[in-house]
Amino acid sequence: MSKNKYLVEIPVGPQHPALHEPISLRLKVEGERVVQVDVVAGYNHRGVEWLAERKTFYQDLFLVARTCGICNAVHGASYVQAVEDLAGIEVPPRARYLRALVMELERIHSHILVLAVMAEVIGFESLFMLMMRDRERVMYLKELVTGNRVHADYMFIGGVRRDLPSEKIDKIKKNIDYIEERMKEYKKIWSEDPIILKRTQEVGVASKSQALAHSLVGPVARGSNVKSDIRYIDPYDAYDEIPFNVITRDEGDSWARMMVRIDEVFESISIIRYILEHLPSGPIIPWKNIKLAPRKFPKGEGIGRVEAPRGELLYHVFSDGSMKPYRVKIRTPSVLNIHNGVFMMLDQHIADIPVIFVSFDPCISCTERVTVIDLKTNEKKLIPWRKLVKEKPLG
Amino acid sequence: MVLKDLLSDYGELKKYRKDNRFHITVAPTLIREITSKLVKEYKDGIYISTITPVDLIKEGVIEVNYEFQILPEKTFLVVKTRIPRDKSEIDSIVDILPGAKVLEQEAYDLMGVYFRGNPYLRKPFLLPEHMAQETPLRKDWKPSKR
Numbered sequence: 001m002s003k004n005k006y007l008v009e010i011p012v013g014p015q016h017p018a019l020h021e022p023i024s025l026r027l028k029v030e031g032e033r034v035v036q037v038d039v040v041a042g043y044n045h046r047g048v049e050w051l052a053e054r055k056t057f058y059q060d061l062f063l064v065a066r067t068c069g070i071c072n073a074v075h076g077a078s079y080v081q082a083v084e085d086l087a088g089i090e091v092p093p094r095a096r097y098l099r100a101l102v103m104e105l106e107r108i109h110s111h112i113l114v115l116a117v118m119a120e121v122i123g124f125e126s127l128f129m130l131m132m133r134d135r136e137r138v139m140y141l142k143e144l145v146t147g148n149r150v151h152a153d154y155m156f157i158g159g160v161r162r163d164l165p166s167e168k169i170d171k172i173k174k175n176i177d178y179i180e181e182r183m184k185e186y187k188k189i190w191s192e193d194p195i196i197l198k199r200t201q202e203v204g205v206a207s208k209s210q211a212l213a214h215s216l217v218g219p220v221a222r223g224s225n226v227k228s229d230i231r232y233i234d235p236y237d238a239y240d241e242i243p244f245n246v247i248t249r250d251e252g253d254s255w256a257r258m259m260v261r262i263d264e265v266f267e268s269i270s271i272i273r274y275i276l277e278h279l280p281s282g283p284i285i286p287w288k289n290i291k292l293a294p295r296k297f298p299k300g301e302g303i304g305r306v307e308a309p310r311g312e313l314l315y316h317v318f319s320d321g322s323m324k325p326y327r328v329k330i331r332t333p334s335v336l337n338i339h340n341g342v343f344m345m346l347d348q349h350i351a352d353i354p355v356i357f358v359s360f361d362p363c364i365s366c367t368e369r370v371t372v373i374d375l376k377t378n379e380k381k382l383i384p385w386r387k388l389v390k391e392k393p394l395g
Numbered sequence: 396m397v398l399k400d401l402l403s404d405y406g407e408l409k410k411y412r413k414d415n416r417f418h419i420t421v422a423p424t425l426i427r428e429i430t431s432k433l434v435k436e437y438k439d440g441i442y443i444s445t446i447t448p449v450d451l452i453k454e455g456v457i458e459v460n461y462e463f464q465i466l467p468e469k470t471f472l473v474v475k476t477r478i479p480r481d482k483s484e485i486d487s488i489v490d491i492l493p494g495a496k497v498l499e500q501e502a503y504d505l506m507g508v509y510f511r512g513n514p515y516l517r518k519p520f521l522l523p524e525h526m527a528q529e530t531p532l533r534k535d536w537k538p539s540k541r
Contacts, residue, residue, distance in 0.1 A: 214494045327532075
């Protein structure tokens with residue numbers, strides 16, 4: 001503990017227009033340095049796992065997709081993979097490729113979103129607006145393939161719910177070319193702009209062993225040179241046939257995590273091009289009619305793992321042989337990255353906390369009031385912001 | 396050393412439907428020993444993916460599934476153990492793998508599995524304040540009045 005008389009607690013969140021999710025960070029600061037971070041979660045706890053045990057396997061398909069708004073297709077894909085693993089259902093090749101296509105579109109728009117949010121947090125608002133404008137093209141493509149701009153509800157047990165007519169392929173190719181051109185421009189900005197570099201480089205550093213010990217996943221782990229990508233270590237759907245590179249970087253800082261995402265957008269674009277050129281023909285579900293799909297599933301367990309835009313998404317489904325699952329465990333990547341990643345915020349400046357937090361892929365807010373803890377008496381008192389700015393400095 | 400030889404003392408390593416996914420059932424007292432052995436063998440190549448507790452009410456036990464990803468071998472390992480429902484306690488592995496912190500917190504909050512030696516456990520963690528004493532993922536849980 002320092003010689004200072006006061007340790008100030010700054011509650012960040014849970015409500016703020018810039019926050020993606022309602023989460024609260026309680027920062028204990030000593031001057032400008034953060035000495036302790038407590039994550040307070042649960043503001044948005046809806047009991048999806050409890051609810052999933054009380055609905056049928058097919059109803060759950062639409063429930064689990066609503067766990068997350070941004071990456072809903074991967075939630076569906078992970079759940080159906082677990083149920084297929086449980087029941088031993090073979091997915092037709094065309095459906096496996098179409099699933100990968102939608103998941104890659106989702107990865108592109110999710111990565112562009114967080115890159116845009118990071119630009120906004122840094123104060124580069126024109127970049128935020130340009131990137132969000134271009135993200136809209138990807139949303140259009142997602143609507144073109146799945147029928148919905150945000151909630152795709154594209155996955156089905158055994159296959160997908162919609163086929164892709166050949167006349168749409170040219171439209172996708174045209175828009176993908178445009179996005180690739182724009183992303184080249186953004187990559188240049190992200191690697192050369194002095195303000196972006198100063199704000200993100202060497203901020204919130206995690207070494208390779210730290211990233212593994214704290215179970216960090218997705219671009220956060222890959223930014224610390226961990227080759228952890230479920231598409232590569234546990235291939236699913238069509239990923240064992242599609243050539244792609246796993247992007248990693250050595251730096252381990254916030255900038256590396258953002259650059260991993262930029263390079264992954266290019267990888268996703270090349271994956272989409274491959275899929276469109278090698279799309280197999282044939283059915284999209286293994287049965288002649290969707291009504292022939294099984295109503296009951298055998299006793300046992302199934303595991304579904306996919307590489308969501310934020311990292312490994314895992315579903316563990318248990319069945320007792322009835323129409324409803326016995327237990328559905330959902331482990332989203334943000335659970336690990338947010339709760340276990342806070343060690344990167346220690347000994348950093350308060351101003352860097354938003355940058356580190358956004359580099360995990362959620363968001364953060366400013367503060368309205370502070371709690372002051374008197375270290376002699378251990379007494380806490382709340383001071384309104386207005387009073388704080390009028391009074392003489394603390395300590 | 397391959398995974399099969401490493402865990403040969405603890406029981407039979409069974410395969411899931413997919414070739415790279417395995418599971419093994421062990422006694423709850425062996426969890427710390429197995430985790431330490433895995434971390435030592437696969438240094439900088441293993442992380443804990445999740446902890447899945449399942450309430451098997453008919454058998455009167457809670458099955459705790461520890462799920463590890465081993466990166467160099469591209470293998471997914473589920474270590475299963477069973478603890479009694481009425482005394483649902485097990486040793487924490489948070490000092491061996493810090494990544495288990497939030498997974499143990501969540502399992503304690505929703506299923507009531509107490510992890511001995513985890514200083515971060517608190518209730519409620521995800522649940523609202525009025526449900527602080529409740530464990531909603533247990534099969535005999537009924538919603539209480541607020």
